[in-house]
Amino acid sequence: MSVTEVCRSAAEAWAGVKTLTTAEKNALLLDAAASIEDHRAAIIEANAADVDAARAAGISSTLVDRLTLTDRRMAGLVKAIRTIVDLPDPVGQVVEGWTRPNGLLVERVREPLGVVAVIYEARPNVTAEVAALCLKTGNCAVLRGSSMAMASNSAIMAALDAAIAQHDNIPAAAVQLITDPSRDAALELMRAKGYIDLLVPRGGPELIASVEQNATVPTVIDGAGNCHVYIDGAADRDIATAVAINAKTSRPSVCNAMETLLVHEDLAHDWLPGVLDELAAAGVEIRGCPVVCEVWPKATQATEQDWGTEYLDLVLAVRVVPDLAEGIAHIGRWGTANAEAIVTKDIDAARRFTREVDSGSVFVNTSTRYSDGGEFGYGVEIGVSTQKLHVRGPMGLAALTTVKNVVWGSGQTRVL
Incomplete structure (x- = not known):
């Protein structure tokens, strides 16, 4: 499938994801955590291959550290997904409400964004973390990692696919991994207007600059940390x-x-x-x-x-x-x-x-x-926003929702 076809299938799948109950979403996440544990050996083997290739290519120790999945990091990843299960579901939360003089009740209610895409570099844990955050909030996820972590990302995606396959009510396209690591594929994702509701780039200055110059979809920049x-x-x-x-x-x-x-x-x-x-x-x-x-x-x-x-x-x-x-x-x-x-x-x-x-x-x-979503009590984070709209700082579950105005009346009509 092309990148555009992946995005289109995610947008179509969202109809079946946004209506999932909290219980259904939590059941899926628990199965996802268990599946990652079941696939642990395959994930570690794939990650070792990625790390060996990165070292052979002369990749910096900094990026190799980000790429590496240790036993401790794998355990932390599984724990984070289970922590998300225990967190309140923001979907349907009434943020605020008030009654107007004419009797109208105005409520601001959280709902999913739709399809969330993330472009990330050398952080295979992001594959599972973003998937978990998106599913908990009733969003579909489109993931595009770097070539450096392709084996690791694919192994984690296989574990997630196995978990999703256990649930007949959840579309297979709820979480998808783009396996084309080319720049053209990244640009196609940045320009998937009409299918992608939010794009979060997590990477170095070149990636951020490319998103700022080329994206036609809404973005939240996960920028540098000086x-x-x-x-x-x-x-x-x-x-x-x-x-x-x-x-x-x-x-x-x-x-x-x-x-x-x-x-x-x-x-x-x-x-x-x-x-x-x-x-x-x-x-x-x-x-x-x-x-x-x-x-x-x-x-x-x-x-x-x-x-x-x-x-x-x-x-x-x-x-x-x-x-x-x-x-x-x-x-x-x-x-x-x-x-x-x-x-x-x-x-x-x-x-x-x-x-x-x-x-x-x-x-x-x-x-x-x-400065970390896990340390803030978010379970994990989809990124750290260095901009001011629509969210700032570590991005947890609430950052993957928008607010809808729901107005309750009893037959009121407007005169002027």
Whole structure:
């Protein structure tokens, strides 16, 4: 089938998916989780082949890490699907309602979007996670992964197909994987207007730029994660150290990892050298402003480009700033609206930071690594929106719905 035919079949299948009851959707998801467990050996074998091929091709360690499905990640994937089962079904939820003076009852009710497409790179777990989120919300899913993860994605899709086949009331086209990894196939998906109700690109700058230039379907951009941690002059130093180490080193290849550490000048001489020693011991390369290079001579002089780079690796830009205002200004200049954090004991400084920093998620006295749908209680996420419409930040179930106005009357007619 061509990409357009896949999208058309998904749009046709939606009629049978949007009317599923919560019980029917949950039963399918439980079977999907069990099927992934049953297919675990095949999935791990396929993933090993993808990882070996990626390493042989000289793919960066960052992308190889994203590609790899460990036993722990497989268990986490199955657990996430079962968590989605336990979450409230947003479909049919009355968001708000009111009665007008003429007696009309106006309700705003959540309903599915329709067909949700996702283009993603080197993250085979996305195949199952997006499918689960879409099915729970009564949406059909069209998935297009990269060639790098094709064997892994296909193995996971086989497990999902097996689960769907157990349910006669659920169309086979409810979840589909596009196996053509070509750029032309991606462009065809971006232009499937009339069939795709939402497209979410999850990938690097080239993919995002291509979607922004070529898509004719509605999109939500899952953009870059140039995340900052600002250590205020009033910070608890132990908390500041713990947050900085965690935000950079716990998993540097993901979009919620810290890429720039901003430090108030009051801490430049007596706190900063120690935390840079710890970061360097963990394998982090430090690129610093002149003050950083002065207090910690092992740092490499940072360039203008470093402030705007999402390294996704054990590289960190570090800058000393005179005050909170300059820290906020730096984030405003270089941030990507993904996740930003402040460490401080000054509640006024914290409130100012959360109010003035323009980002989908802001954190106080904790790591940017918590910018994640699972950590927010969403089960998993379809992506992290770095735009403001129609959703912002980690995208869970509610982000895959729209709101319909339902008006109840008792014979009212409008005069004017």
